[in-house]
Amino acid sequence: MGISATIYNTIFKRTSTMALAVIGSAFFFERTFDLGTDYFFDRHNEGKLWKHIKGRYQ
């Protein structure tokens, strides 16, 4: 059995597992996506954001 057939039989075939897969992957996708884009924004604005300078005042 090929890899795609395995994936089909274990996940996509039943609605229950499919829904679980959608919810689970949405969670992980959003986490990594936010981390990645925020990392880019923070590096792009290194030293300018409040989180970079607040150490001086606490």
Place this chain on the structure above:
Amino acid sequence: MAATVGRICGAGLFKSNSLATVNQISSYSTTREWTRGRKAFLGSLGLLAGGAGALMYTLDQSVKATDLELHPPKNMWSHNGLFSSLDHASVRRGYEVYKQVCAACHSLRFIAFRNLVGVSHTEEEAKAEAEDQMIEDGPDDQGNMFKRPGKLSDYFPSPYPNEEAARAANNGAYPPDLSYITSARHGGEDYIFALLTGYCDPPAGLVLREGQYFNPYFPGGAISMAQALYNEAMEYTDGTPPTASQLAKDVSTFLKWTAEPEHDDRKRMLIKGIAIFTFLIATSYYVKKLKFASLKTRKIEFRPKNN
């Protein structure tokens, strides 16, 4: 993968499929029955009207050369880039400039002390800033208004109780509320910076009334606000040398923030938007090609029954 991309793009992307549509449109066009003369007449009429419009527009533009307003030069703000945030250290210094200089005349009614938290001040600092100010509250159980130290939830107090009082104290000119000033003026923060640093002697022949000063960036030139920022006009708590241009730059950045407090979030969302929509558009393009491939490549055959 490469084969898939090649199959999707190779045929479709570089070929013009719309020739058939163009042909169809032209065979339905009603101008085909027009005589040669009519076509020439209408064509030149259109050209004439368009030309006259363009001429009138340029003439009108040249007349406007009489206005004597100086447009502010564009500065290289550190928040100019598509993904560039405000410089929050500058916002913090700009708040000090507003508080020590501008607040004597200008209100900042739409900003509350709580807005400073996490932007330019810690919560403790913002609380201390609020407590420094006496805020009018009331009425108490005697029906009188009273003053109390500010709280985080209070908005910045105004220097004058109302517009009339402000005018009376400033030779009849009203110092506008600065909360949204960078959005309310052409040129935004560039204009504020140019205005604050642009005071100079009036040209010969220009008469200024009592309490007016010359500023080439102010429309009309005669402004009722005296130059507010000078070298060493105040001290920064972080030790930055307080030159007039530094003060002006910082207060302009601060006013940019007050007018667009969502500035940084907006640019953060832009990055997310670009990333997610690039992915989604690519996916939908692929799926569209995939689903249409079988439809577009099929042939319908007519087989008459020969019996």
